[in-house]
Amino acid sequence: MTNSEATPTTTCLVELLGPAQAAELADEIRAVYRTAFSVSATRWDKSELGITAFENDIFPRHLAREGFGMTTARNDAGKLVGFCYGYIGEHGQYWTDYVAARIHPSLEKAWLGGHFEIAELAVESEERGKGLGRALLSTLLDSRGEDRVALQTLEKDSSALPLYESLGFTPFGEFENYVVLGQRRGTSAA
Numbered sequence: 001m002t003n004s005e006a007t008p009t010t011t012c013l014v015e016l017l018g019p020a021q022a023a024e025l026a027d028e029i030r031a032v033y034r035t036a037f038s039v040s041a042t043r044w045d046k047s048e049l050g051i052t053a054f055e056n057d058i059f060p061r062h063l064a065r066e067g068f069g070m071t072t073a074r075n076d077a078g079k080l081v082g083f084c085y086g087y088i089g090e091h092g093q094y095w096t097d098y099v100a101a102r103i104h105p106s107l108e109k110a111w112l113g114g115h116f117e118i119a120e121l122a123v124e125s126e127e128r129g130k131g132l133g134r135a136l137l138s139t140l141l142d143s144r145g146e147d148r149v150a151l152q153t154l155e156k157d158s159s160a161l162p163l164y165e166s167l168g169f170t171p172f173g174e175f176e177n178y179v180v181l182g183q184r185r186g187t188s189a190a
């Protein structure tokens with residue numbers, strides 16, 4: 001779908017990848033996911049079970065979804081220190097159906113189905129606060145043509161929520177400690 005495009009940040013290189021290139025990086029992606037989501041400083045505090053599920057089931061399944069796209073960030077030493085990815089969300093997929101069951105049908109109709117779904121955004125703890133999360137997400141979004149983007153984060157997360165809101169995401173659902181946010185894009189943006 002896409003060739004790599006490299007964007008230098010202050011200390012890291014952000015690249016845009018398609019599914020075949022992302023699949024080749026599976027081991028590095030898993031390593032970043034493991035450290036980014038298991039450190040106690042974040043509220044996610046994923047269990048070993050959750051991390052293993054990402055490694056063995058969730059990431060391979062997401063890789064195969066239509067419209068998969070990813071951005072990665074490498075530091076000066078070439079080490080992968082962050083990534084963001086998404087795909088086209090549709091009814092019949094776990095997250096779309098999970099959210100649809102918890103919001104008003106009018107919101108479901110407005111936001112879900114054919115949207116670009118941001119599934120993961122992670123930056124290793126020692127590289128945070130340098131603009132990498134913003135660069136990873138913005139570069140990925142700039143590459144997309146869908147008219148709606150949707151994602152989910154923890155309601156009280158102190159870092160991800162302000163980032164999403166600063167990029168124009170607004171909440172369209174709140175449940176079970178989570179907030180679901182959407183961004184409208186293109187000519188009819190609200």
Ligand SMILES: CC(C)(COP(=O)(O)OP(=O)(O)OC[C@H]1O[C@@H](n2cnc3c(N)ncnc32)[C@H](O)[C@@H]1OP(=O)(O)O)[C@@H](O)C(=O)NCCC(=O)NCCS
Nearest residue numbers: 121122123128129130131132133134153158159160162163
């Ligand atoms: C969320 C995460 C990706 C942010 O990455 P990052 O590289 O630190 O983010 P950036 O440096 O690009 O900061 C972007 C914005 O996020 C917000 N932000 C980042 N760190 C913050 C903090 N400690 N407190 C409050 N807001 C913060 C700010 O709005 C910031 O905007 P600014 O550039 O105007 O200051 C990173 O903290 C992370 O990987 N966390 C663990 C995994 C996670 O929670 N992923 C999101 C799941 S929905």
